[in-house]
Amino acid sequence: GELLRALGGVKASASLLGVPLGHNSSFLQGPAFAPPRIREAIWCGSTNSSTEEGKELNDPRVLTDVGDVPIQEIRDCGVEDDRLMHVISESVKTVMEEDPLRPLVLGGDHSISYPVVRAVSEKLGGPVDILHLDAHPDIYDAFEGNTYSHASSFARIMEGGYARRLLQVGLRSITKEGREQGKR
Template identity: 95%
Template sequence: MSSSGVAIWCGSTNSATEEGKELNDPRVLTDVGDVPVQEIRDCGVDDDRLMSVISESVKLVMEEDPLRPLVLGGDHSISFPVVRAVSEKLGGPVDILHLDAHPDIYDCFEGNKYSHASSFARIMEGGYARRLLQVGIRSITTEGREQGKRFGVEQYEMRTFSKDCHFLENLKLGEGVKGVYISVDVDCLDPAFAPGVSHIEPGGLSFRDVLNILHNLEGNLVAADVVEFNPQRDTVDGMTAMVAAKLVRELAAKMSK
């Protein structure tokens, strides 16, 4: 998180978002600090407890009306405890727009039901989401498709993106539920735009595709996460940190509307 954190305020760009929100305004973006996940893990707590710590931390942020959490990973395992907290705090399910190369919906991955590849199975089982739209998908197994069907997930694959893009850039979500949650895995982007991720998967979205979807989305955006930026892989001039930071900036602007 630290290098994308620095990139959010980087002097090579200015403090305005594309649609003219001022990030210097604390009503648009305020850093409330980190959850010390690694330190907690090092204390030997089990995964159930670790997930609870993340959920309780998000709920604590939401006490501070009108703060809306925008959580930075880490890997995609955080989406489950964050969405759970948002849904429990607001008192009902949300609609989720999930941008990712992968559906992250395995029942269990490498023996871990809380893995980065299982978060959306836990979210759907828990009833924390009504609709789940997955966009950018281009690495999906038979189990991923079956789990998608089982939970009624709307999976939009990259192979049909040119056909679906008009629909995806005019989304209206969150009506009749508590609002909209956006989860952005940086690997939804083509590696040409964002090589600094753990799982390189060619054939992805352009940065402008993602911005078009976000900017045009209609709905009350109550929370979001940006995950899977990997600073250790960000060897091309820190470019992916800037990409992740711009996602955070534009999401913050969208959330402050």
């Protein structure tokens, strides 16, 4: 509802979409609180809203904020992760409906990478190239039994055929399982 209302009639070159998901993190649950904190940093008085191209970020034709996917409300209804990943993907596709809207997705834990990349790949009609900057490859088949773990997002992306190429930069630790999974 709110997401669709926010899109009504506005033609922006990019849209912020929050995905406050944190339950797939194996350690701290703080990532769910990131979208509002990122917005605070973007819109705080000490930032410069002018871009190098002379565009103003506070111009709704340049950047609009369509709100958050209501993750906690959906989970409170007992929705399983398969369905939740679908809802996230569909939300990203909704943002992409109004050409030239481009989603700038604010997470959440790394598990949101899978439904976001899936949505972009499906919307664009084929696999995409990904530059992944991280210390970990996030390619476990299932981490601690969770196939949607923050440590499994790129395994889901690759097995779904949503990436044509994946370039991972900054990796500092990879397990034997990760090396084996990476070869697949």
